[in-house]
Amino acid sequence: MEEVKLMKGNEAIAHAAIRYGVDGYFGYPITPQSEVLETLEELMPWETTGMVVLQAESELAAINMVYGGAASGKAVMTSSSSPGVSLKQEGISYIAASELPALIVNVMRGGPGLGTIQPSQADYFQACKGGGHGDYHLIVLAPATVQEMADFVGLGFDLAFKYRNPAMILADGIVGQMMEKVVLPPFRPRRTAEEIAKQCPWAVTGKGGRGHRNIVTSLEMESPAMEQNNLRFQRTYAEIEANEVRYQEYYTEDAEYLIVAFGSVARICLKAIEDARAVGMKVGLLRPITLWPFPSKALDELSKRIKGALVVELNAGQMIEDVKLSVNCRVPVYHFGRMGGMIPNPTEVLDALRADFNI
Amino acid sequence: MKQEIIIAGFGGQGVLSMGKILAYAGLMNNLEVTWMPAYGPEQRGGTANVTVILSDSAISSPVLDSYDTAVVLNQQSLDKFESKVKPGGVLMYDPSGIHHLPTRTDITVVPVDALTASIELKNSKTYNMVLLGALLELRPVVDTEAVVKALRKTLPERHHHLIPVNEQAIEKGRSLVK
Structure with a gap:
């Protein structure tokens, strides 16, 4: 039986990420979610699991690091709060269009604009109706407890990899900042290169024995081919809608x-x-x-x-x-x-x- | 058992950490707990408050509009929270920051001069533990043993030598309201 701990929702996300075997976290501080990055830096997982924790120079850099990491089949994530998540929208659209798994956490604060640092849910449209450009969807999970903040890290990654689609934890400042009891998920090791190659045959992991290079891109110059891509995305979304409502x-x-x-x-x-x-x-x-x-x-x-x-x-x-x-x-x-x-x-x-x- | 508590004062008075130690002590006693700060950009000098709920069953809302117990440490907090104490509830205040005294008669109003007590203990940082001691005397939701365990858990090890003086502060707080 795992020990019951008392912690903030943001801290629970950091602990759960290490325990899930996440390969990389790329972020930039912003209230009310800075404890995600702070906790990861305190826990120093690079010395234990080898997980990369990087404070990027900007939100744009962070989301594009996630894009790159995800393209290589790694379990990668970022977190921010509303204004920071707005900055990440271009990257999120690209990740969705490239059919890549990734986890994005938004601990929402009052907007629009720079707004306040207190809790809000005003990014529902942004998370659920696009945010970035194009016909895409994120799988959006809304935690109500610190326990769910911890649990949805694993769930988000599982769904993201299952459907090759980015997932978002859409939390608010209340559940990010409050402390309550949580049982953290068990530790599991990060996937090996062989496991990644097997699970993600699409990943850019080098040519290896494959005979061809994988290319991950959202660009398609031919409209008929891009329409086919869109039809494929829509089939995935229909499958998610049929199976994953919670x-x-x-x-x-x-x-x-x-x-x-x-x-x-x-x-x-x-x-x-x-x-x-x-x-x-x-x-x-x-x-x-x-x-x-x-x-x-x-x-x-x-x-x-x-x-x-x-x-x-x-x-x-x-x-x-x-x-x-x-x-x-x-x-x-x-x-x-x-x-x-x-x-x-x-x-x-x-x-x-x-x-x-x-x- | 369910106890809904608001602790409110200035940033720097130890409001959030008092709530945190209470919440940890609840954890030690196997209670359900929520600790919800009204967080802001303020540090020392700004207003700060925290809602702590301790319960033997699941807790729904971490945000409340009435409380069993209010601990108020400045005039603004008294003005804001006096009316929000449930009838029959407890309002504890530190008289050193208060100009207009509470007026309600349907609740138990308890002044606790924690400032003087902490000066007597020669450690002004024990201020919030004096208050916690008084609170636990009036509302025995967790035992002192659990609080000491909570201190051990929340204080960094380099401050563990301060645990005895904090225990004294808790006892002093208890004696002030006995």
Whole structure:
């Protein structure tokens, strides 16, 4: 039995990365996620597992180091917070177009612009609807606990390698900065060159006995060929949508009203629901764990037996668009959000629910 | 058992580390814990607060709007959090930074002169441990043994010689509210 530890979400990501056998981390400091890089530098994994930890000269450099590392079949990652992740978007689009596995962590802060350093979820659109240019998707995981911050490192890499598609942990400043109990995943060794060659026959690992050189690029000068690439990407996305939707339901069996929220906000809403249930209001919660692929089917089903839904986010209304698409106008869907780094408390959530539905 | 605590004051008063030691002590006693700082760019002199929840069952929200216990160490924090203590709850404050005293009568209001106590201990850095001692006397959510273990865990080894004076501070804090 692994020891239970107490740590911040950001620290958990660093520990989990070493334990997963990550080959390289490339980052640049920014609040509220700097502890990822700081913890890695404290732990000095280059002396134990051989993992590279590098503070790049900029976010652009960091994401392009990830691009290069991923092209060679290595398990590589970066982390940043909102303004830094904006800078990485070009590289992310290239990584997606090159069909490379990689893990990107965004511990969101208030925006737009340089914004604040306090928690936010205003990068939902950026993470789930593109961010960079072109028709691509990231697999987007939204952790709500420090335990999930640790667990989603492994899950993110597993999915990224399974589908040859970059994955993102879309966290917020709350779960990055808060401390709670965590059981870290077991240590596993980094993959050997032979294992990488076997798992990633597409990787640029030298010609070897292959007879040809692998080339990793997002460039294709011929439109018909580029359309074929796009069709292949879309087939991958369809497969991910069919297989990898993850979500959690709370108190939905008899719920008349549904709150939809992700990340730490889902926990604030859960407290609001506990308070609501205490006074006889039948409220449930759906927490998407994968924001892309989105749990549309589950929401579609739930919308057949509820009176309405409230979407609570740390933004002006982003995930609500996916919720509305999922419920097909069957029930009214309202939004409650705080912005710019402000965090709602459970009472505010409950008040919004009462006001929207006159209960 | 569930205890929802806010500790608020100036940066540099040991607010976050007091919360951290309390959270670690909770871990030592096998409780569920969350430690949620209201983090900012502030360092010494700015405002700082931390929400610590200790519970024997799973904790939903790490963010709260009412508390069983508030420990407030300056006027701004008193103004902000006095109204947020649940009826029947505890409001502990350090009188040295307070000009307008708390007025509520439906809660237990306890002044703890931790500043004087820490000066008597000849170590001003024991300030937050005096407060922690007083808190644990009023709210025995974790035992002193767990706190000492937590100190051992959170303090870098070069500061371990300070653990005895911190233990004294905890006892002093307890005696101030007995």
